[in-house]
Amino acid sequence: MSGPNPPLTLADLPRVLVARVSHVEDDCVICERLRELGFCPGTEVRFERQAPFHGPMIVQLRGYRLSLRPSEARRVFITPLGGSLLP
Amino acid sequence: MNAPPAGSLEPEPGKKIHLALVGSPNSGKTTLFNALTGLSAKTGNYPGVTVDRRRGLMKHPIGDRDVLISDLPGSYSLHAISEDEAVTSKVLKGELDGGKPDGIVFVADATTLQRSLPMLADILRQGIPTLLVLTMVDELKARGGDLDLFRLQGELGIPLVGVVGNKGLGIDDLRVRLSDPKSWTTACAVPEPNTEARFAWADTLIEKVERHPVSASTLTQRIDAVLLHPVAGLVVFLLFIATFFQAIFTWAAPAMDLFSGWMDLMADYVSANLPASMLTDLLADGIIRGVGAVVVFVPQIALLFGLIFLFEASGYMARAAFVVDRVMGWAGLEGRCFISLLSSYACAVPGIMATRSIPSPRDRLATILVAPFATCSARLPVYALLISAFLPNTKILGPFTVQGLTLMGLYLLGGFSAILFAALFKRGLLKGASLPFYLELPPYRFPSLTSVMLQVWRRLKVFLKDAGSVILAGSVVIWFLLNFPKADIPEGMAEGPAHQVQVEQSYAADLGRAMEPLFEPLGFDWKINIGLVGSFAARELMVSTLAVVYAYDPNASIDPETGEPDDEFVGLRQILTTPDPKTGVAPMDFPTAIALLLYFVYALLCLSTVAVIKRETGGWKWPIFMIAYMGVLAWVAGFVGYRLAGGG
Numbered sequence: 001m002s003g004p005n006p007p008l009t010l011a012d013l014p015r016v017l018v019a020r021v022s023h024v025e026d027d028c029v030i031c032e033r034l035r036e037l038g039f040c041p042g043t044e045v046r047f048e049r050q051a052p053f054h055g056p057m058i059v060q061l062r063g064y065r066l067s068l069r070p071s072e073a074r075r076v077f078i079t080p081l082g083g084s085l086l087p
Numbered sequence: 088m089n090a091p092p093a094g095s096l097e098p099e100p101g102k103k104i105h106l107a108l109v110g111s112p113n114s115g116k117t118t119l120f121n122a123l124t125g126l127s128a129k130t131g132n133y134p135g136v137t138v139d140r141r142r143g144l145m146k147h148p149i150g151d152r153d154v155l156i157s158d159l160p161g162s163y164s165l166h167a168i169s170e171d172e173a174v175t176s177k178v179l180k181g182e183l184d185g186g187k188p189d190g191i192v193f194v195a196d197a198t199t200l201q202r203s204l205p206m207l208a209d210i211l212r213q214g215i216p217t218l219l220v221l222t223m224v225d226e227l228k229a230r231g232g233d234l235d236l237f238r239l240q241g242e243l244g245i246p247l248v249g250v251v252g253n254k255g256l257g258i259d260d261l262r263v264r265l266s267d268p269k270s271w272t273t274a275c276a277v278p279e280p281n282t283e284a285r286f287a288w289a290d291t292l293i294e295k296v297e298r299h300p301v302s303a304s305t306l307t308q309r310i311d312a313v314l315l316h317p318v319a320g321l322v323v324f325l326l327f328i329a330t331f332f333q334a335i336f337t338w339a340a341p342a343m344d345l346f347s348g349w350m351d352l353m354a355d356y357v358s359a360n361l362p363a364s365m366l367t368d369l370l371a372d373g374i375i376r377g378v379g380a381v382v383v384f385v386p387q388i389a390l391l392f393g394l395i396f397l398f399e400a401s402g403y404m405a406r407a408a409f410v411v412d413r414v415m416g417w418a419g420l421e422g423r424c425f426i427s428l429l430s431s432y433a434c435a436v437p438g439i440m441a442t443r444s445i446p447s448p449r450d451r452l453a454t455i456l457v458a459p460f461a462t463c464s465a466r467l468p469v470y471a472l473l474i475s476a477f478l479p480n481t482k483i484l485g486p487f488t489v490q491g492l493t494l495m496g497l498y499l500l501g502g503f504s505a506i507l508f509a510a511l512f513k514r515g516l517l518k519g520a521s522l523p524f525y526l527e528l529p530p531y532r533f534p535s536l537t538s539v540m541l542q543v544w545r546r547l548k549v550f551l552k553d554a555g556s557v558i559l560a561g562s563v564v565i566w567f568l569l570n571f572p573k574a575d576i577p578e579g580m581a582e583g584p585a586h587q588v589q590v591e592q593s594y595a596a597d598l599g600r601a602m603e604p605l606f607e608p609l610g611f612d613w614k615i616n617i618g619l620v621g622s623f624a625a626r627e628l629m630v631s632t633l634a635v636v637y638a639y640d641p642n643a644s645i646d647p648e649t650g651e652p653d654d655e656f657v658g659l660r661q662i663l664t665t666p667d668p669k670t671g672v673a674p675m676d677f678p679t680a681i682a683l684l685l686y687f688v689y690a691l692l693c694l695s696t697v698a699v700i701k702r703e704t705g706g707w708k709w710p711i712f713m714i715a716y717m718g719v720l721a722w723v724a725g726f727v728g729y730r731l732a733g734g735g
Contacts, residue, residue, distance in 0.1 A: 029168050032282075036164040037525060038202055040286045052317045055413040056422075058528060063301065064199045065528040067409050069416065072524065 008080065010039075010073035013047045013059060019078035020044055031075050038062040039076050104154045105186070106265060107178055109210060110194030111203055112161035113529040115222035118252040118400075119194055120158040121538040123262070128158075128545065141545070149266035156265075157188070165209040172446070179213050190268030191217045197227040197234065197249070198301050198530070204289035207243075208278050216271040217245050218264060224249040225256070226530070232301025239296040244275035253535035304530040307402075311528075314406045324410045327403070328429070335391050335433045335464070342386035350379030369566060376631065377562025377624070381555045381695075384434060387464060388550055391433045392543045395426065395441065400534030405526050412524070418506045419513025421447070421524045424454040428505055431461035432498075435696045436554050437546065439703055449517045453509050455700060456713060459691050460505040462498045465626035469687055470497055472630055476660040477680040500688055553702070554695035561624025561694050568595035568620070569635060590636055595620060609686065609725040610679035610734045622692045629687075630659070637662045637674060678734025682725040690721035 013019060021043045025031045038061050039045075048065065050057035056069045110116040120128070124143025145154035159175045167173035174183065181187035193210050195203035200221070210217055219240075227234065240247040248264055250257035264271075278288035313319050354375040361367040398404045408422025415422050423445050431438030438458045445451040471494075478490050574592050576585045590596060598620055599613030606616055614636045621632025637659065663675045675683075691697065691714050700710040729735060 032166060033164070033168055033525075035282045036166060036205070038205075038286070040283055043286075049315060051315075051409060051413055053413055055416075056409060056524065056526075058315070058409070062199075062201045064202050067405070067412075067526040067528055069412070069524050 008078050010045065010059070010068075010076040010078055011070045013045065013073070013078065014050050014057065016078070016080040017047045018044065018081045020081060022077045022079050024077070025075040028075070030072060034072065034076060037066060038064075044081070045078065102152065104152050104190070104266065104268060105188045106154060106156050106190045106192055106268065107188040108156055108158045108192050108194060109175060109179075110161060111163050111196075111206065111527075113527055114161065114194045114196045114203065115252045116158065116161060116194040117542070118535050118538045119220065119222060119250065120156065121535070121541045122252050122255060122258055123265075124156055125541065126544070128541070145262060145265060147262065149263050152266070154265055156192075162206075164206055179210075179215065188215060190265075190271060191215050192220055192265065193217055194220045194222060197221040197224045198230065198232060200234070201289060201293050204292060205282070205285040208285040208288055209280065211245070211274040211277045212280060216268045216273065218268070218271055219243065219245055219247045220261065221247065221249045222252050225251045225254070226304075226532075227301055230301045230304055231299060233298040235296045235298055239292070242275070242292055242295060244272055246271050253533070253538065307530040310531055311406070314403070315409060320406070320410050324407055327398075327407060331394060331429060332432070334394060335387050339387040339390050343383050346386065347379060347383045350375060350382060354379070365570070368570065369563070373563045373566030374559065377559045377566075378555065381551065381558045381625075384464070384554075385547065385551070387433055388437055389543055389547055391430055391437060392546045393539060395430065396539045396542045397534055400532065400539060402529050402531045405528050408526055409528070414506075416524075418510040419517075420450050420453060420509055421445070422526065424450055424509075427454050427458060428461055428502075431458040431463060431505075432502075434463050434465065435459045435461065435693065436550060436699045439696070439699050440546065440549065442703065449513070452704065452709070453512045453517050455703060455709070456512055457505040457509045459693070459696055459713070459717065460501050460508065460689070462501040462688075463626070463693075465693065466497075466687055468627045468630045469622075470494055470684065472633075472659060472663075473680045473684055476663050477675075477677050497684060497688055504689070553699055557695045557698045558625050562628065565595070565621050565624055565628070565632065568598065569593050569617075569632075586635075590617075595636075605722075608735070609682040609722065609729050610676070611683070612674075614674065615679070615683065619686075619692070622687075624694055626687070626692050633663075634659055676734070678729045678732035681732040682729035682734065685728040686721045686725040688721070689717055689724050691717040 007022075008016065008019070010019075010021075021039050021041055023041055024034050024039050043061055046060040048058040048060055054070055056067045057073065058065055058067050060066075108116055108120055120141065120143070123145050125146050127146070128141055128143030141158040143156055143158075145156055148154050157178065159178055160172070162172050162175050164172075165176050165179075167176060177183045179188065179191065191210055191213065193207050195207065207217075207219065221234075221236070236247060236249060246264060248257060248261045250261055252258075278284045314323055354371040357375060358367060358371040361370070395404070398407070404426060408425065410422075411425050412422035415425055424442070427438050427441045427445070429438075430441045435458050438461065439455050442451045442454050442458070445454060474490050474493050478493055480488050480490050482488050484492070569590060571594055572592070574589045576588060580588070595617045596613060599616035602616040602619070603611075603613055606619075611619070614633075617636050618629045618633045622629040664673050666673045697710045697714065700713060701707060704710070
């Protein structure tokens with residue numbers, strides 16, 4: 001693949017395992033709610049598991065566990081922390 | 088149903104203290120509300136908004152003023168993104184519940200305080216005295232967490248009470264504080280209203296007061312390793328569904344038989360002991376049997392809600408929603424919708440009531456639009472009668488009989504149609520940006536049985552009021568249609584034939600004949616049409632209406648061996664399949680039976696469901712749409728079935 005890698009989102013968390021939220025997409029209703037749920041810049045998120053066939057995934061943040069679908073997860077941008085499985 | 092609540096639950100300034108209970112889902116808010124109010128609480132609706140409105144007076148108030156507590160819908164934020172969520176901020180502004188509350192009780196789970204504090208920041212900006220209740224303080228300790236509650240209270244400036252709601256610990260202390268919101272201290276510093284500032288404020292607070300972080304619940308981790316496993320989780324989920332069906336159909340059956348037996352006894356007693364008159368007839372056949380048709384469902388619905396609340400409070404429902412989310416996602420719905428569809432297999436009325444837990448209005452509407460396709464238990468008597476009368480009981484495929492497989496096929500057809508039409512609606516009529524799907528997975532907890540029982544009791548009351556009034560009115564109307572205008576019965580005519588003469592020239596018969604052009608292509612004659620009219624009040628009334636129309640008298644056919652009256656089914660089955668000696672044609676044939684079965688799979692034939700849809704969607708638009716589309720679908724399915732089975 002040429003060009004710079006596209007930025008990582010929460011949907012990539014299964015490959016990254018642990019990450020920090022860098023930002024959430026602006027101006028959408030869903031995004032405001034995601035911020036309210038705790039996806040604020042700097043928040044640490046930890047991957048737990050994902051349902052088969054690209055089903056919803058479970059992540060840990062701010063001391064609780066949340067299940068959300070990849071379609072929502074794509075709106076949260078992350079920077080991987082240690083333990084990354086990326087090449 | 089949108090009527091204002093009883094006068095005793097209206098907040099009157101100066102006489103009652105009005106408190107609003109606010110908090111996120113899974114914060115233990117419901118258990119706390121139940122522990123504080125007990126049986127006094129009433130469930131209703133906010134005017135114009137279909138969100139549960141639960142209000143109750145605090146038990147054993149301190150001092151001379153009553154304390155009225157409103158339990159607001161669980162929510163993660165005051166920034167509402169749906170109408171349902173807007174209720175909380177409207178109540179806090181005094182727009183809905185008769186004036187601003189005198190105080191806000193903010194309920195937060197001590198084990199997830201970091202997540203709840205940002206919402207508390209918004210609450211504190213409302214300028215209403217606020218008290219913080221920390222629940223699950225025992226669990227916090229058990230999981231190694233330690234919070235400096237004195238420091239937290241000092242930093243916040245507002246009073247703080249720690250409780251264990253399901254064990255009643257700390258409740259007495261809380262009741263003293265709740266009785267006097269004027270004494271509550273006000274908050275020290277409130278952060279800016281933007282999200283990031285609130286979260287930063289929460290993080291700083293937690294850093295100050297957390298002596299030791301709470302560790303993950305190991306029990307929950309171990310259980311989830313199985314219940315969320317791609318294979319094992321699915322197996323457990325299927326077992327859960329099987330148990331659910333087993334419970335609502337088999338375990339509830341003895342109690343249901345008992346209730347229907349009592350109702351029959353009561354009707355018989357009334358007919359036997361009151362002087363024979365029209366009024367006695369109305370009382371026995373119209374009112375008591377009509378009420379009976381509702382009361383019979385009480386054990387099943389109590390069990391259904393009991394299981395749902397138990398699974399919800401224990402934390403399994405969130406897991407089940409996670410497991411089925413992929414399938415529901417294909418239909419354009421989310422995992423939570425399946426709980427409503429599952430409940431609808433007992434009865435669509437509680438199923439539609441259960442859609443209140445679905446946050447997205449579009450998903451909720453789509454679920455309501457298809458919920459009546461789920462094979463409710465009121466269809467079972469009709470299916471059982473027709474299948475046993477017209478399909479052979481021969482074995483095919485090992486132990487399975489044609490009859491059993493047909494019944495299973497009808498159940499599957501209902502469920503499959505529900506999913507299919509939900510997918511169609513979400514891709515067409517209800518297209519558009521939907522709410523995000525997110526679901527918190529709380530740790531597994533032992534539910535408070537008292538709290539679950541109180542919730543079941545409140546739901547039952549709503550069911551009896553809603554379904555009861557509609558079915559009662561419906562069965563009285565049908566009784567009237569069948570008994571008027573009065574026919575001239577020749578002197579000395581036996582009761583059976585006399586009854587037949589009456590039915591043949593009743594208003595019901597006129598109605599049935601008027602419907603003939605419409606239903607003739609499906610093979611229905613006017614007598615079956617009267618049954619359809621009867622099933623409008625409640626589907627299971629089809630069987631008893633047919634029994635009346637075909638003048639089947641259960642007491643007339645005595646079993647020669649036992650000396651007992653025949654089962655209603657056996658007698659009616661014979662009448663339906665035996666050719667008339669004069670014409671040589673049986674009242675019903677195989678293609679007609681198939682058409683009738685398919686008609687019952689699809690048609691919205693139940694006034695209580697229509698009434699509850701009207702209430703939950705806030706108008707006549709959707710119930711009328713549903714009657715129309717389901718009616719057309721039922722007619723087409725019946726017609727195709729009739730032709731394929733060789734009719735016409």
